[in-house]
Amino acid sequence: MIIDINSDMGEGFGPYRIADDEALMSQVSSANVACGYHAGDPVIMDRTIRMALEHGVDLGAHVSFPDRMGFGRRKIDMDLDELQAHVLYQLGALGALAGRAGHRITHMNPHGALGNLASSDPAVAHAVARATLDFDPEIAFLVLPGSQLEQAALSMGGRAIRLFLADRGYLADGQLAPRSQAGAVIHDPEQVVARVMRVIRNQQIDTVDGQIIAMPVQSILVHSDTAGAVDLARRLRDGITAQGGTITPLSRQN
Template sequence: MTLDLNCDLGESFGAWRMGDDLGVLPHVTSANIACGFHAGDPATMRKTVAAAVAHGVAIGAHPSLPDLQGFGRREMRIGTEEAYALVVYQVGALAAFARAAGTRLVHVKPHGALYNMAARDRTLAEAIATAVCDVDARLVLVGLAASELTSAGTRAGLRVAHEAFADRRYRADGSLAARGTPGAVIDDVDDAVAQAIAIATGVPIATVDGTSITLAADTLCVHGDRADAATFARSLREGLVAAGVTIAPLASPTSG
């Protein structure tokens, strides 16, 4: 059993600060860095890339819908051409910072509403996958496990990583319960770690619909905007390792 632990980082903006990036980085293997559309700015992108490099953490782009006020969590109606351009623009920007730091991007993981929309919308998923492939066909496309996004990535010839969430509840169809749904976010660290171990070891997990599902995942998400993000990341890694799970990045930035 081998899993990547990824975390959404670099989500500060200007004088506004979010998360504990330096506290989380020692415990994860991949960083999804905001590219300025839902959070982040050029200086934050550069600083976060440097911090990830210093900790030996693989770097990925975290492109979003253009929605700073809504933190990228509000759905928007966008066409495939616009989706393609948004993704190329953001991935290309972070790739430049990675290159300037002497490394390269390993993966791309859409953020928030863009992620959830692409999980169910084949046309949008294909636009995102094409954009990623056109920027760099070596990139790993991270998407919700067994979703339209991972399927589109496979069809585009990309390596894909099926993602699961330790601290989010699921619906019976394998989609994430909306954040406004009671119990959609697992606040208790022990409960989240227990769900992560179940996912990693192939044990069914309970859904908000009162059923259970089994998820096959390559990577688990650690939400960097949790108030206890560093504690959560450490507990999650320790719990998985104790359960016999090997923690490793999706790919090395020096490979390919």
């Protein structure tokens, strides 16, 4: 069993920090770095890239709508050409800093409202995939299983990595439950670890309305701003290896 553990990182701004990225970096195999739109700035991006390189962690672009005040969780209406430009802009910024540090972007994972739309809206999914592959056709996509982004990426010859969000509730259609809905965010670490182990073992998950759906995944996401994220990532890592699993960065998975 080969599995990746990834986390969204670099989500501070200036002197403000939202998570202990330094400690978390030692527990994950891939990092999704904020590109300055919902969080992050050039200095934080540069520092996080270099930490990832030092720890042998894959570097991903965590692109979003330009919504720093709302942490990228608010939808911004824009035409698809404009959206592609915004995605490409963020990839270019992260890629430039990565190149100087001697690292490279291996994957992308859209954040917040953009991620939700890319998962459910075919047009948005196509725009995000097109911009990403125009930047680098080798970049993999972190996707919800069966999502529109997965379909768009594969239809363009891209590589899709199926992702499970450790502390988020799911709907019966495989989409994330809205944060306003009961059960959308799971706070009990014991419950989070148990459901991740079930996903890895049985490739199934209970939805917020009590249904059981298939959840075949290759990567587990631990949100860095979740309380106790470092300990949670460590417990997941220990649980996976105890079951004979191997924690492997996305770029080293077939």
